[in-house]
Amino acid sequence: MNNEAEYEALLAGMELARSLEAKHLRAFSNSMLVVKHFYGEYEQRDPGMKAYATKVKDVSLSFETFELSQIGRESNRRADALSRLASAETQSLTGSIYLIKAKTPSIKKRDYLEIHQRNNCMAPLRKFLEKGILPLDRREALKIKYRTSSYTIINGRIYHRSVSQPLLRCLNTEEQHQALKTVHEGICGEHLAGRSLAFKILREGFFWPTLKADASEYAKKCVQCQLFATVPRQPLEEMTFVLSPISFAVWAVDIVGVLPTSTKQTRYCIISINYITKWVEARPLSVITEKAAKKFFLE
Template identity: 80%
Template structure:
């Protein structure tokens, strides 16, 4: 496969590489069971910055990643960026023990403390790497020669090469901002996250003063768990579901609803498909329904059911004021005498309308309306049609109908 250097990033998940060859390091130490290996390298060619990494599991499965950064970096900053990217990838795969190899002596010596950090930018990167290393059970960073880091070096040079041939599955992505600026943005966005109260309870045992809110958080936390800083939801019939914040929720809805192979599902169908992908948030069903309502393609091309749910029949009355339809409208804006409802009756033949405001919708109010505005004015009708509401279907109103002899 020919990959253009203008592409933004490449993730090679299944490769034909056999891994770094002819390493001068101790082979037995590298292949220790339970330890993940990470090989990283960065490259800067003019205005183009690239990086490559190879992450190898203890079982020998390899993930090769080549990144082209969409922002300017120095050689040292590129080495830091690719190391952070590799550590993030290893952490997402729940690696417990990681040994990283880089051909940058500056990065390795800064991490070990042998070199003094003078540049504020370099200091920020080094601090972030030390913080990231705490998420592993054991982490070790060693220097490796460029000649022994050939595959990572080849991946990093995609930024400066016009074309590059690789074999395997390739996915595209883009790195737009430096890693040292991303943490501050996430902290601001997570301030009002729905997961924050649950995290405070699970990690710090902090509960709100309100008793009702306290019980609510305890109930939700009983089905939540935090693994490597990531919150998961315990489902009844599925594995752990990854909890998503506000930004990730929108991305999940967009990808499943209208992404590749998106079926433009709506409502519970869309929500259930997201659940099957392993994601969760409390308002998933409501958000899925609202998202589908705002989709332009769904509004333009969705099938609109025009067939009535049951066979329609005409209701006709050959005699005036013999058949009335009655219903109640409300809640309306409050008027005089605290009236918030309106009872309405319509004659089927003449379409004559009788209406009265009501403050309460009771059987007594419906009886009074019929006596004063139907029977006394137009006579006793033959049939009364309603929607079987409680005001027209109670015992008192049925006795009233039976007394005057209409159905």
């Protein structure tokens, strides 16, 4: 909500400047996210933020020059004071202060859905099946032509032709998440793993191109599966005994990394454990080299 408020404030100021027929505009914001989104330095993952960033870019085209800069919160006291006027009595304000009451969001639900649909992997297939539109990239166009041979549209719905099953209904982004949630942890959910979860969704008559990968990622992020899943305790192979009657005769050595970078720019650690006494020796390393390993063993 805070990021949306920052965007709404920026758009309100830009609209005010446009109504005053300003040609050159320089705007300031204390939100790094808004500034980085505008210049494309940060990735816009949320469709709502993408819609706001697109709206800001569209409005900025109405000015001959537009610049958006970030300022610190300590330099934004005047704007903070004006923002607190929302709770004040408007009758006590002078005419030098211009207030705008934003009753509805600047972006429409249609803009949000268009960006959301643009991120859907089924959108290019639908465009080609319905209107024959292909991407400008020749390689991408050939991929879509090849993939659409196994798809068809019935009553506005995309269906996938399967070899051993009837037509499978293709789901959009929102329906994909709902299907994963319902089958995995619904009223009859068994908290299946990724492969089993994907096959059960297929048996229910649904499909999308990244089904197996999405099912695997969803199962990995399930909190209940992490807490209550049965962990196999049986070793992968028969246990073998290591006989070492002399202390410090046999050592187990391993290198750990990449670790968080320390103040001395070390990112790795070489560890050695004695089999009999369980004595541990460890040393941080900035790089893994033969010289560093030899020095560790000699010392």
